[in-house]
Amino acid sequence: MDNFFEIKNIDKNTDARNGLLKTLHGNIKTPVYMPVGTKATVKAIDHTYLYSMGSEIILGNLYHLYLQPGIELLKKAGGLHNFMNWKKSILTDSGGFQVFSLKGMRKINESGVEFRSVIDGSLHFFSPSDVIKFQAQIGSDIIMVLDECIPYTRDIKITSDAARRTLDWAQISLKTRDMLNSERDPGKKLRVFGIIQGGFIKDVRKFCAESISGMDFDGIAVGGLSVGEDRQLTMEILAHTASNTDRSKPLYFMGLGDPAGILDAIYYGVDMFDCVMPTRISRMGSAFTNEGKINIKNKKYSNDFHPLDGKCSCHTCKNFSRAYIKHLYKSREILASMLLTIHNLQFMFDLVEKCRKEIENNSFARFREEFKSIYEENHCKFS
Amino acid sequence: MDNFFEIKNIDKNTDARNGLLKTLHGNIKTPVYMPVGTKATVKAIDHTYLYSMGSEIILGNLYHLYLQPGIELLKKAGGLHNFMNWKKSILTDSGGFQVFSLKGMRKINESGVEFRSVIDGSLHFFSPSDVIKFQAQIGSDIIMVLDECIPYTRDIKITSDAARRTLDWAQISLKTRDMLNSERDPGKKLRVFGIIQGGFIKDVRKFCAESISGMDFDGIAVGGLSVGEDRQLTMEILAHTASNTDRSKPLYFMGLGDPAGILDAIYYGVDMFDCVMPTRISRMGSAFTNEGKINIKNKKYSNDFHPLDGKCSCHTCKNFSRAYIKHLYKSREILASMLLTIHNLQFMFDLVEKCRKEIENNSFARFREEFKSIYEENHCKFS
Numbered sequence: 001m002d003n004f005f006e007i008k009n010i011d012k013n014t015d016a017r018n019g020l021l022k023t024l025h026g027n028i029k030t031p032v033y034m035p036v037g038t039k040a041t042v043k044a045i046d047h048t049y050l051y052s053m054g055s056e057i058i059l060g061n062l063y064h065l066y067l068q069p070g071i072e073l074l075k076k077a078g079g080l081h082n083f084m085n086w087k088k089s090i091l092t093d094s095g096g097f098q099v100f101s102l103k104g105m106r107k108i109n110e111s112g113v114e115f116r117s118v119i120d121g122s123l124h125f126f127s128p129s130d131v132i133k134f135q136a137q138i139g140s141d142i143i144m145v146l147d148e149c150i151p152y153t154r155d156i157k158i159t160s161d162a163a164r165r166t167l168d169w170a171q172i173s174l175k176t177r178d179m180l181n182s183e184r185d186p187g188k189k190l191r192v193f194g195i196i197q198g199g200f201i202k203d204v205r206k207f208c209a210e211s212i213s214g215m216d217f218d219g220i221a222v223g224g225l226s227v228g229e230d231r232q233l234t235m236e237i238l239a240h241t242a243s244n245t246d247r248s249k250p251l252y253f254m255g256l257g258d259p260a261g262i263l264d265a266i267y268y269g270v271d272m273f274d275c276v277m278p279t280r281i282s283r284m285g286s287a288f289t290n291e292g293k294i295n296i297k298n299k300k301y302s303n304d305f306h307p308l309d310g311k312c313s314c315h316t317c318k319n320f321s322r323a324y325i326k327h328l329y330k331s332r333e334i335l336a337s338m339l340l341t342i343h344n345l346q347f348m349f350d351l352v353e354k355c356r357k358e359i360e361n362n363s364f365a366r367f368r369e370e371f372k373s374i375y376e377e378n379h380c381k382f383s
Numbered sequence: 384m385d386n387f388f389e390i391k392n393i394d395k396n397t398d399a400r401n402g403l404l405k406t407l408h409g410n411i412k413t414p415v416y417m418p419v420g421t422k423a424t425v426k427a428i429d430h431t432y433l434y435s436m437g438s439e440i441i442l443g444n445l446y447h448l449y450l451q452p453g454i455e456l457l458k459k460a461g462g463l464h465n466f467m468n469w470k471k472s473i474l475t476d477s478g479g480f481q482v483f484s485l486k487g488m489r490k491i492n493e494s495g496v497e498f499r500s501v502i503d504g505s506l507h508f509f510s511p512s513d514v515i516k517f518q519a520q521i522g523s524d525i526i527m528v529l530d531e532c533i534p535y536t537r538d539i540k541i542t543s544d545a546a547r548r549t550l551d552w553a554q555i556s557l558k559t560r561d562m563l564n565s566e567r568d569p570g571k572k573l574r575v576f577g578i579i580q581g582g583f584i585k586d587v588r589k590f591c592a593e594s595i596s597g598m599d600f601d602g603i604a605v606g607g608l609s610v611g612e613d614r615q616l617t618m619e620i621l622a623h624t625a626s627n628t629d630r631s632k633p634l635y636f637m638g639l640g641d642p643a644g645i646l647d648a649i650y651y652g653v654d655m656f657d658c659v660m661p662t663r664i665s666r667m668g669s670a671f672t673n674e675g676k677i678n679i680k681n682k683k684y685s686n687d688f689h690p691l692d693g694k695c696s697c698h699t700c701k702n703f704s705r706a707y708i709k710h711l712y713k714s715r716e717i718l719a720s721m722l723l724t725i726h727n728l729q730f731m732f733d734l735v736e737k738c739r740k741e742i743e744n745n746s747f748a749r750f751r752e753e754f755k756s757i758y759e760e761n762h763c764k765f766s
Contacts, residue, residue: 040710044717048702069685069710077688077706085702302452305460319431319468323460327423327452334427334717 004191004218005250012362015242015269016355021057021250023141024188025081025089028056030250030271031355033257033348034091036279039064040084043279044337045345047086053314053342054349056088057142059274062135063095066124067117071134079139091142091274094131096195097149097223097255108148110165128169132176136190144221145173147195152228159199163208166197166223174215193219193252196241200229205237206244213246220245221252222270226261235264242268259288259351260375263368266355278348282340285329288347292375294322296340301326314346387574387601388633395745398625398652399738404440404633406524407571408464408472411439413633413654414738416640416731417474419662422447423467426662427720428728430469436697436725437732439471440525442657445518446478449507450500454517462522474525474657477514479578480532480606480638491531493548511552515559519573527604528556530578535611542582546591549580549606557598576602576635579624583612588620589627596629603628604635605653609644618647625651642671642734643758646751649738661731665723668712671730675758677705679723684709697729 003022010017021028035042035050038061042050047058060080065071069083077083080090099106099115106115112127128146135143146169148162177192184190194217198205212220222241225234238253245251250271256262257275265273278288285296289309294301296308307317308325316325316339328336358367386405393400402413418425418433421444425433430441443463448454452466460466463473482489482498489498495510511529518526529552531545560575567573577600581588595603605624608617617639625634633654639645640658648656661671668679672692677684679691690700691708699708699722711719741750 039714039716040707041714041716041718044721046698046718046721048698068714069706073685073706073710076686077704083704083707083710085707302456303459315429315431321460321466323452323456324423324466324468327456327466331422331424331451333422333424334720335424335429337717338427338429338721 002189005248007248009360011359011364013365014267014368015247016266016359016364017269017271018356018359019250019271021089021142021272023057023089023191025087025141026056028089029356031262031266031352031359032057032272033262033278033352034059034272034274035345035348036061036274036276037084037086037090038276039068040080042341042345044283044334044341045279047084049342050345051088053346054353055345058086058088058090060090060092060138060140061095061098062092062131062138062140063098063126065092065138066095066134067119071137074138079137081139089141090139091272092135092138092140092144093254094135094144094146095126096131096144096147099126100149108165110168112146128172129176132173132190132192133180136180141191142219143177143190143192145170145192145195147197147223149197149224149227150199152200154200156201156204159201160204163198163204166195167208167211170194170212170215170217174217191218193217193221193250195221195223195254196245197224198241199224200233200237202237202240205241209241209244213244213249217249219250219252219272221254223254225253226255231261234261235268238265238270239268242270257348259347260372262348262351263355263371266352266359266364267368273352278344279341282344283337285336285340286344287340288344290371290374296322296326296329296336308340308343309347312343312347312350314343316340316343316346385572388631390631392743394742394747396748397650397751398630399649399742399747400652400654401739401742402633402654404472404654406440406472406574408470408524409439411472412739414645414649414735414742415440415655416645416661416735417442417655417657418728418731419444419657419659420467420469420473421659422451423463425724425728427666427717427724428662430467432725433728434471436729437736438728441469441471441473443473443475443521443523444478444481445475445514445521445523446481446509448475448521449478449517450502454520457521462520464522472524473522474655475518475521475523475527476637477518477527477529478509479514479527479530482509483532491548493551495529495552511555512559515556515573515575516563519563524574525602526560526573526575528553528575528578530580530606532580532607532610533582535583537583539584539587542584543587546581546587549578550591550594553577553595553598553600557600574601576600576604576633578604578606578637579628580607581624582607583616583620585620585623588624592624592627596627596632600632602633602635602655604637606637608636609638614644617644618651621648621653622651625653640731642730643755645731645734646738646754649735649742649747650751656735661727662724665727666720668719668723669727670723671727673754673757679705679709679712679719691723691726692730695726695730695733697726699723699726699729
């Protein structure tokens with residue numbers, strides 16, 4: 001392992017830790033929340049504005065980008081960073097999750113997955129090797145392997161078949177990475193993360209965690225959670241998975257992004273998060289606050305001239321009231337989504353920054369309890 | 384006339400002129416393009432961003448604001464400026480145009496207009512005096528009278544009936560303004576603009592222009608043009624109207640906002656413009672450029688890594704390519720509307736700023752010819 005990831009300090013009372021990820025586009029303090037920019041844009045925000053909000057890395061999605069605008073165009077543009085003019089880091093998901101969600105529109109075999117475009121119905125094929133190559137071609141800073149993500153099930157055969165295939169593909173992915181790296185400048189090595197599947201069966205999870213840990217990945221992701229199961233089960237499987245994983249590598253929980261969930265995952269040692277929730281709820285009129293999630297559609301906000309969150313110092317909270325944002329939302333004005341997106345993303349950046357400070361002070365456990373007790377109590381009361 | 388409007392210089396070869404409008408929220412250089420913020424937001428742009436783009440005044444619309452969020456709420460918020468947190472000037476239209484567009488949903492009589500809400504069907508009534516009071520209550524810097532705006536017609540009776548009613552209402556509006564001003568601090572006088580109607584019949588237009596000019600208004604607007612007629616006719620009637628108007632007062636052409644049209648109107652001495660076009664075409668994928676209007680949907684822009692307009696220095700043109708914006712538009716991403724709105728508004732601000740410089744140098748006539756010849760030639764070629 002070279003200096004791609006450094007652990008700076010570990011909280012004395014939990015597995016929470018502060019680290020530093022180093023990519024060709026900058027250093028990223030962990031724990032980190034990564035906004036989702038599926039189609040080369042974080043929805044409803046000018047992503048150049050994210051610099052001033054403290055965002056060091058965003059997500060892209062190979063599956064979506066492959067279909068539109070396409071790999072060839074992204075290559076012509078000089079890569080995804082150039083195309084969208086984002087100067088910091090980009091992690092791209094392989095699109096495994098998206099492809100496997102296309103029920104009836106895809107076929108899996110040992111060599112990969114065949115799928116139809118949701119745009120024009122055309123037929124395409126992704127092999128584990130293809131997705132590494134495509135992500136390398138578009139200039140991704142952190143590349144995810146192709147994995148098989150299954151819906152929630154307790155079926156052992158379905159779970160272990162998908163897990164085994166994911167592990168086979170992981171080996172192929174590493175070979176592809178090494179082959180591509182052999183032709184690259186040593187200072188510009190591709191960074192590829194393996195993904196732990198294994199569903200909700202602890203033995204399978206453990207086997208996957210140990211297998212992926214035994215391979216030469218640059219980082220490790222936990223996939224196949226947050227697929228509709230109960231939150232308590234998510235965290236039970238996460239804790240079990242994390243405890244069987246090589247802890248010297250960065251750990252990324254794919255698709256988790258609610259404030260309380262992030263605190264739980266950090267507690268178990270997760271370093272990286274992504275989730276569409278902060279941007280998606282913005283377009284539906286909701287806002288995270290330190291006192292729980294609120295929905296601006298609620299009648300009582302019509303006359304409420306306070307900011308969304310009195311403790312927040314984001315552009316939206318400094319400039320606009322709940323009453324105004326409610327009016328915009330009710331009038332179906334785009335500015336409602338824009339202002340809520342700014343607030344909800346800033347809330348996430350501030351939350352993980354606060355976590356990093358609490359970890360440094362060995363006070364993360366107490367902070368987590370306090371935040372959750374206020375957040376979740378009011379969450380039930382308000383939303 | 385006090386120092387509300389000052390004429391700074393008049394172009395030697397045309398009626399174009401530079402002036403300064405002074406409101407309680409700042410000084411506004413004219414000619415000025417005013418972005419339309421109908422419902423307390425300029426669509427798809429964070430209006431606080433408009434400060435840095437050079438916008439000194441925006442529009443609001445009483446009719447829309449009266450229905451949602453309502454006058455009472457705006458009063459509670461401390462006025463429209465406070466509600467939307469816009470620190471510069473606001474001109475509010477009375478909503479005459481909107482009400483009279485509600486065919487079958489409104490009844491006009493001498494005392495005003497009864498109309499149904501497009502939101503919930505409820506019944507409302509605006510008298511000429513009401514609309515002045517409402518606009519004063521929400522803190523408008525420039526208040527428009529209630530007028531009767533008719534669709535395109537050559538019918539003398541329809542035209543002169545609407546004109547006569549508009550003139551009667553203008554008298555009532557002035558009485559209301561004076562009554563309200565008598566109770567206000569002399570430094571905070573309401574500013575009310577009269578509106579010249581008279582359709583497309585020159586005698587009626589002349590009569591209206593002279594009548595409104597003879598009243599003690601703070602400014603004069605030309606209404607009832609740009610209602611679907613041929614552009615040459617618009618300009619013929621405008622020239623005729625302007626030549627019969629008191630030229631010591633600011634002249635506002637309501638609802639004109641395409642680049643070439645603005646140059647023509649400035650030529651005839653118009654000082655103020657508003658139009659939804661720059662923001663509306665943004666949400667439909669179009670962009671003004673110095674070489675004509677382009678539509679980003681056009682296939683050739685897929686591979687075009689140039690900015691929307693090579694001569695433009697707006698945020699969008701400094702940071703993003705046509706190919707990227709096309710991708711966003713095709714993917715139905717909100718950012719497409721956001722980036723195009725920034726560009727198209729900046730284009731308008733830059734255009735009127737350029738006009739002000741050319742007027743100062745007595746070179747406006749040549750500039751207008753040059754701009755129009757390039758813009759209109761390519762407009763036909765590209766769009």
